Amino acid sequence: MESRLRLFLLGIFAVMPFSAVAQEKQPADAEQPKEIIQQDPVIQPAVKRREVKQADIDTENFELSAYAGILSIEDFGSEPVYGLRLNYHITEDFFLQGAIGISEAGRTSAETFTGSTILTEEQRNYEFYTVAIGYNLLPGEAFIGRKTAFNTALYLIAGAGNTTFAGDDRFTITWGGGYRITVTDWMAVHLDVRDHIYSIDITGEDKNVNNFETSIGLSFFF
Amino acid sequence: MRILFYISLFVLSIYGHADESELSDKHLVKVADPYIELHTGPGRGYPIFYVVGRGDWVELKFRHADWYKVITEDSKEGWVSAAQLSLTLNPSGKRVDIRDPDEKDFRIRSWEYGAVTGELEGLAVLSFYGGYHFTENLSNEIILSQASNSTSSKLIFSPLNIIHEPFPDWKISPFFTLGTGWLQTKPKSTLASTVDRTDQYANYGVGARMHLTKRFLLRFDYKYYEVFTSRDQNEELEEWKVGFAFFF
Numbered sequence: 001m002e003s004r005l006r007l008f009l010l011g012i013f014a015v016m017p018f019s020a021v022a023q024e025k026q027p028a029d030a031e032q033p034k035e036i037i038q039q040d041p042v043i044q045p046a047v048k049r050r051e052v053k054q055a056d057i058d059t060e061n062f063e064l065s066a067y068a069g070i071l072s073i074e075d076f077g078s079e080p081v082y083g084l085r086l087n088y089h090i091t092e093d094f095f096l097q098g099a100i101g102i103s104e105a106g107r108t109s110a111e112t113f114t115g116s117t118i119l120t121e122e123q124r125n126y127e128f129y130t131v132a133i134g135y136n137l138l139p140g141e142a143f144i145g146r147k148t149a150f151n152t153a154l155y156l157i158a159g160a161g162n163t164t165f166a167g168d169d170r171f172t173i174t175w176g177g178g179y180r181i182t183v184t185d186w187m188a189v190h191l192d193v194r195d196h197i198y199s200i201d202i203t204g205e206d207k208n209v210n211n212f213e214t215s216i217g218l219s220f221f222f
Numbered sequence: 223m224r225i226l227f228y229i230s231l232f233v234l235s236i237y238g239h240a241d242e243s244e245l246s247d248k249h250l251v252k253v254a255d256p257y258i259e260l261h262t263g264p265g266r267g268y269p270i271f272y273v274v275g276r277g278d279w280v281e282l283k284f285r286h287a288d289w290y291k292v293i294t295e296d297s298k299e300g301w302v303s304a305a306q307l308s309l310t311l312n313p314s315g316k317r318v319d320i321r322d323p324d325e326k327d328f329r330i331r332s333w334e335y336g337a338v339t340g341e342l343e344g345l346a347v348l349s350f351y352g353g354y355h356f357t358e359n360l361s362n363e364i365i366l367s368q369a370s371n372s373t374s375s376k377l378i379f380s381p382l383n384i385i386h387e388p389f390p391d392w393k394i395s396p397f398f399t400l401g402t403g404w405l406q407t408k409p410k411s412t413l414a415s416t417v418d419r420t421d422q423y424a425n426y427g428v429g430a431r432m433h434l435t436k437r438f439l440l441r442f443d444y445k446y447y448e449v450f451t452s453r454d455q456n457e458e459l460e461e462w463k464v465g466f467a468f469f470f
Contacts, residue, residue, distance in 0.1 A: 057249055058285065059284065092288055131337045139267060151264075151268070168375055168412075169377075185283070
């Protein structure tokens with residue numbers, strides 16, 4: 001009995017130092033990596049990063065374009081049209097557009113046939129503006145030869161505006177699409193087709209007319 | 223002789239300009255993000271043709287929407303998304319996303335410009351407005367509207383539109399408006415009686431605004447006009463409009 005107790009105590013004494021060491025070791029193990037992290041880096045970076053503020057970097061989100069084309073004015077023939085468009089690119093997908101344009105209506109078939117006149121010269125002035133939202137539907141690249149590639153985009157636009165024609169203001173819905181070829185960082189070529197829809201009663205009855213405009217334009221980013 | 227003088231002046235001016243621009247216009251940055259990918263165009267679908275690792279230097283040329291045009295040390299030019307440059311552009315080295323105007327900026331905006339379209343008593347209407355916010359709750363707007371249908375067209379100039387926004391921090395923020403201005407009615411020239419008339423009006427209305435993204439917001443307006451005509455009866459008009467606006 002006595003010997004068994006002694007053996008037990010001896011056993012405890014024999015094991016105790018190990019367990020004590022183990023207890024001491026555990027927290028030491030856990031703390032070690034922390035100490036390494038808190039040390040200063042061995043190599044101090046010699047190059048100081050230059051501060052570039054985001055606001056200092058040029059943004060090229062505006063695009064101003066001048067265009068010329070043909071406007072088919074329903075009943076009044078197809079006439080040259082000139083205008084300006086200003087785009088604001090919000091994201092890579094969407095842009096806002098404000099556009100103005102002028103043209104002059106020709107003579108209707110009836111006028112040519114009978115020699116009469118429906119509109120005075122002043123009333124033939126055709127002026128319009130549009131505010132629209134645009135979406136770059138198919139961005140891509142176009143290649144000329146082996147080494148030259150231009151970024152391009154096929155876009156859609158839809159908006160509303162006003163047309164002053166035949167002496168009156170007419171609320172106008174405009175929609176269409178275009179193809180943009182970015183020639184350099186700051187210049188692009190546009191091919192556009194759009195439909196201007198408004199209501200007019202100049203030929204006797206009220207009707208909606210579709211005036212198609214096709215144009216080519218040159219734009220500058222700033 | 224004089225031509226030579228002008229040519230030399232021209233050449234000198236070019237050199238002078240080049241020196242100046244090289245010093246001040248170059249935005250060289252050290253890439254702090256793990257790597258940046260150069261796309262051939264400013265869009266997510268354009269192919270990646272080059273990768274620059276952390277620690278290399280690039281020059282930022284300009285920004286187009288959410289993309290930066292960069293030039294690498296070995297003269298490769300490409301487009302990098304703003305999101306991928308978020309660490310590089312922040313000198314403190316802490317991770318901060320490229321900050322676009324958000325809900326908070328929307329709430330404390332001072333200027334607001336927009337275009338809205340809808341219907342004014344059977345006439346299609348298109349309006350442009352500019353507004354200034356005195357406080358988060360109170361603003362004034364100047365509105366120019368053009369409306370037309372087959373019988374007449376109207377031009378409305380509205381210099382006073384006091385807007386009260388009781389809950390500016392709501393996602394869809396309602397507002398109440400009270401205003402006055404002048405309304406010019408022009409019968410279509412094809413009609414027999416073509417007498418233009420201009421009358422003053424007062425209006426009240428309700429509406430709501432919602433922040434969309436960045437500097438843009440969506441807006442809905444309903445207004446009731448009382449037009450003080452020179453005839454026996456006042457003219458009453460109802461108008462509703464929706465549209466987009468941006469703020470600063």
